[in-house]
Amino acid sequence: MKRKQVRRILIVIAVFMIAILSLNKIETFIKEATIPHYKELTQIGYDDEQILIIQEHGDEEIETILISEYQPDIIKRLTLPHYADLREIGYSEQDLKTILKAEEAAILGLKKLPLLNTWKTYLARPGYRNILLSGYGEEAGQKIDGLSETLVQSILEFPHRGDYDELVLSEQTILTDLASYLSYWQKHPTAVLRDVQERVNTETDRAYYTGIIPADPSKGNLILVNKYVRLDKNFIPSTLTTIEVCGKATVTSDTAAALTRMCQAMISAGLHPKVTSSYRSYSTQATLYNRYVANNGKASADTFSARPGHSEHQTGLAIDILTNSSSLSTFKNTAEYRWMVEHAVEYGFIQRYTDQKQSITGYVSEPWHWRYVGESTAIDYQTKKLTFDEYYRLYIQ
Numbered sequence: 445m446k447r448k449q450v451r452r453i454l455i456v457i458a459v460f461m462i463a464i465l466s467l468n469k470i471e472t473f474i475k476e477a478t479i480p481h482y483k484e485l486t487q488i489g490y491d492d493e494q495i496l497i498i499q500e501h502g503d504e505e506i507e508t509i510l511i512s513e514y515q516p517d518i519i520k521r522l523t524l525p526h527y528a529d530l531r532e533i534g535y536s537e538q539d540l541k542t543i544l545k546a547e548e549a550a551i552l553g554l555k556k557l558p559l560l561n562t563w564k565t566y567l568a569r570p571g572y573r574n575i576l577l578s579g580y581g582e583e584a585g586q587k588i589d590g591l592s593e594t595l596v597q598s599i600l601e602f603p604h605r606g607d608y609d610e611l612v613l614s615e616q617t618i619l620t621d622l623a624s625y626l627s628y629w630q631k632h633p634t635a636v637l638r639d640v641q642e643r644v645n646t647e648t649d650r651a652y653y654t655g656i657i658p659a660d661p662s663k664g665n666l667i668l669v670n671k672y673v674r675l676d677k678n679f680i681p682s683t684l685t686t687i688e689v690c691g692k693a694t695v696t697s698d699t700a701a702a703l704t705r706m707c708q709a710m711i712s713a714g715l716h717p718k719v720t721s722s723y724r725s726y727s728t729q730a731t732l733y734n735r736y737v738a739n740n741g742k743a744s745a746d747t748f749s750a751r752p753g754h755s756e757h758q759t760g761l762a763i764d765i766l767t768n769s770s771s772l773s774t775f776k777n778t779a780e781y782r783w784m785v786e787h788a789v790e791y792g793f794i795q796r797y798t799d800q801k802q803s804i805t806g807y808v809s810e811p812w813h814w815r816y817v818g819e820s821t822a823i824d825y826q827t828k829k830l831t832f833d834e835y836y837r838l839y840i841q
């Protein structure tokens with residue numbers, strides 16, 4: 445080939461290439477001139493296909509896109525219903541592949557909630573969905589979702605409040621009683637959570653001696669007897685024994701063993717405890733209570749004496765303890781009482797009717813009345829700082 449020919453071919457190629465380059469330039473120039481924000485959008489990183497879709501949206505949306513970073517899923521954001529909103533909440537593209545296939549109502553609900561870890565359960569269980577949409581968080585929602593349908597329904601009738609989640613999640617809440625807590629709380633909106641729990645757990649959200657149920661002797665040393673729980677007229681503890689260590693006491697065999705050890709310890713410490721009352725039969729209690737009613741009136745008698753069947757003394761697990769030189773009113777100032785407050789739990793005895801819990805037990809403070817429950821329960825009971833009425837419902841029943 446001649447040199448001249450080569451040159452000609454090179455020139456043709458060069459012209460051709462320049463033409464192509466200019467065409468591209470011209471094309472870009474035309475796009476920039478005719479498509480609004482074309483240049484800015486390409487600078488952000490969008491390609492022509494994306495820009496075309498972006499153009500189909502309103503100015504406001506485009507403004508937002510212009511001041512945001514490059515969004516690789518811009519087409520989905522702009523074209524798939526709910527996609528952008530759910531991405532905004534925090535769902536991943538991967539999650540949305542499943543979520544966007546759900547029914548419209550479920551998706552609309554999901555958009556009202558914060559990011560859920562349990563969105564799969566939310567989609568699968570309409571019941572759970574209702575609980576979350578009523579205002580409960582996921583953790584509380586899952587607990588409620590585990591309850592019966594009727595119970596869930598009655599719970600959801602109470603408009604959700606922020607502190608309801610704490611109620612549901614508390615260790616001291618009996619889940620099957622949730623509707624009762626909510627009902628009490630609705631009537632006493634300024635009550636704090638602990639009060640609400642205490643009232644419902646001890647059943648003192650209703651009047652004493654109402655809705656009475658039979659006591660459960662199968663609980664042995666842990667039996668509960670109070671103003672809502674009654675012993676049968678014919679109940680007599682099967683292991684009643686009479687001992688004489690610090691006064692005469694008729695109690696169950698376990699109580700007798702523990703009382704013996706405790707009295708010996710107290711005597712060794714130079715103290716002089718004296719048991720003044722122990723087992724009382726139903727009929728003895730009836731005579732006692734009736735005498736108090738005759739002397740003091742029923743309302744007053746009820747604050748310090750149990751109605752027959754409602755006395756712990758009928759269980760054979762309770763003792764009244766004083767000293768030779770103290771009375772009911774002075775016992776709390778004795779060294780014997782101070783010793784018992786410190787050590788009685790080590791022998792399995794708890795104080796049953798304290799000053800602070802009068803509104804729960806329904807009895808005035810009785811420093812002399814001690815109840816045997818066994819060592820491990822007594823020690824655990826002391827750490828929990830509840831009444832035995834509440835402790836029983838939470839941990840024994």
Ligand SMILES: [Zn+2]
Pocket residue numbers: 721757762763764812813814
């Ligand atoms: Zn007593």
